[in-house]
Amino acid sequence: MDYKVLLSSFEQTQEMADWPRQRVIHACLRAAIIGGSLAAGTRLLASRALASELGIARNTVLYAYDQLATEGLVRATARGTLVAALALPAPRKPVGAPANGAIARRMQGVRTMTPADSGTGAFAPGVPALDTFPVALWRRALDRAWRSLGSDELNYADTAGIPALREEISAYLGASRGVRCHAGQVFVTSGTQASLEICARTFADAGDTAWLENPGYLGAVAAFRSAQLRTVGIDVDADGIHPGANEWTKNKPRLIYITPSHQYPTGTVLDMPRRLAMLAQAKACGALIIEDDYDSEFRHEGPPLPAMQGLAGDAPVIYLGTFSKTMFPALRTGYMVVPENLVAPLGAVLARMASHGRVADQLALADFLRSGQFGVHLRRMRRLYRSRRDALVDALQRHLGDDIVIHGSSAGIHLSFRFVDTRLVDTDIAAAAMERGIVARALSAHASGLRKHGWNGLMLGYAQVDVAHMEAAVKTLAAVITAAARDQESASPT
Template sequence: VLAAELGVARNTVLYAYEQLASEGFVLPDRRGTVVAGSTGVPAALPVVDGQDGLSRRARYLRGVAGQDVNAALVFPADAMGAFAPGVPALDEFPLAQWRRMLERAWRALTPRQLNYGDPAGEPALRMAIAEHLRVARGVVCDAGQVFITDGTQSSLDVCLRAFADQGETLWIEHPGYGGALAAGRGAGLQVTGIAVDMDGIAPTHADWLATPPRLIYTTPSHQYPTGSVLSPARRMALLERARAAGALIIEDDYDSEFRHGGPPLAAMQGLVADAPVVYLGTFSKTMFPALRIAFIVVPAALAGAFAQMQAQGAARGRVAEQLALAEFLRSG
């Protein structure tokens, strides 16, 4: 009936239903298909201190110990052979193809491009990443919202200094990524661990009242280290409560590209208009760790001020690698 109403093939409708089911938006059973539970759709970007949306960016204090957090927050990545987290199948990487793209990039470089690069990253790479994210991850962004960094840890350090002041509260998952704990303490934030369950990070009403966050760090596509996926209802609830609290969610899309069944889940960032989400991604898993290229997608309302802050920092390099990566992305 739906295929006839829309004037499309029956298989098109079936594929659409399968996609919605794989992402958890509908629940199929023998009696039919029903919409998964939701807590409603949030509306507007939260108000952040200052006209430019950025914090006062207190000086980065390496080693500052914030609020004491249970040591279990840190998940040790001991050597575990084939089961070591964060290490891709390096012997499967198409090294010859990558070498050809690097050579083409170096041949095309002008003397001017040997100077310090754009602090935000090469425009060609930022555009390629934006195009890729729109198609593959459902992220709503343009190239002006994309900023290149040296890795997820670097992205975290920049975000914590940009969007929170010393003494403000950072929520991280418990157990969770030890790098988030280290970055929070280094930025002088009060770090609070929020328990996770089989549906991902699970803040309670008491958590919101007792320790209202400025920033919330989460790995919704593949919680590290438990592997749970943040459910659609939990995602919407987190977006809604974060917006109401004036908080920003830092969505680390860890391992989102690797799915053993069904397509990748859509990112939280694109679920609602003007989502209060800073999106982090990296090429350490899809390419190789030594590449040291990652990226941040900043909300459109904060992108201009964030760009000004980045311009005050160290100028970026590795132009040839960025241009080669842009070609690699465009090539599929």
């Protein structure tokens, strides 16, 4: 606590020109304690130290402390003068305050975060097996990076990312995902959400139309709405996003956000005919496709489909990727691959918007990729996630059987299922499961537009759930669903 700042702030808000100094000190500390700036248990500075810091006599401080003790606001202990625990009334809510505070109207429809959104247990989606990450190898890569840095490299870095990492990402994507690019087309970002916000603000104007899958990724909804784009949800079926013929004229898009390799949240995979049709239609109407390939590294059945970006040399596609699923979320590193004609404009925009940092992290990541350690880790995770996927599917079939239809189990690190009994309400079941310690996101809660999408079921992430715990977690979830079905039966008229 900086007592000089505390006293100066207090004096600026009070009329006390004729007050003696000891009264000012007492009133300032009293207001700080009652207002919560000095919390219960806080040890106040010794009287000599506070007098020296404020440039006042010690007796002035002793007077203030004595008055506070008389009022029961502090207590003297062997450790010094401590702020007492007080039963203070809760602060009153300002009368007439808007329900959503200062949030812009365009953002007020964005769904509020729930405990399920930040959970890490069964079955929180998007969370990799963090306990299996080779921390020791990563620490050594970081150590090498820091040892290699000179003082000049502590300055702001290239807004597109350091060249070494861009080279490694370019080589990796060409070999593993069929992406056509060179290092100059790669822009390193702080994650997929940052990439989406860059796309929304750089490649579209306020009022332009952006398509999203429905159900879809709500982070994209937030990014587009914050850029004042008009969002339109396009229905997803068992084969992925499926726009009607009239959508291209009725709701002509400027941006089209899709997750073709493993649709979020349903897990469906966009088939090749639809991919090619989407590319052709987008090119014809001048739209840009934003292809989010967030967990495409994990394919459990059949050959992986190549990235849409690489299906044509002039594909109107901005390709997004992340290391949050393959490495760990706290790394906060993603990337964009943009068409050749957008490299210079995007570089100019980013140069004005933000300066890049975290050079050591990027050097370490480039080293991790170049040394082959990333590939080794990825192969281990593919085997592990396949076994956990198998355990989850087996348990679901055993405990829920014909009551559900599973989708999206062939790839990624999550799957979904729909309820056969359409009377069940997935949001109610998700809330009941959360009370039992199970994170299961409701598919209906991922509506990306005003249209109802017809997906009624749950989304389950399995990457971080040990095989030994899978049976018990599914059994708990099945009990919640069975109880909900029983309640529906008893509520139905006979």
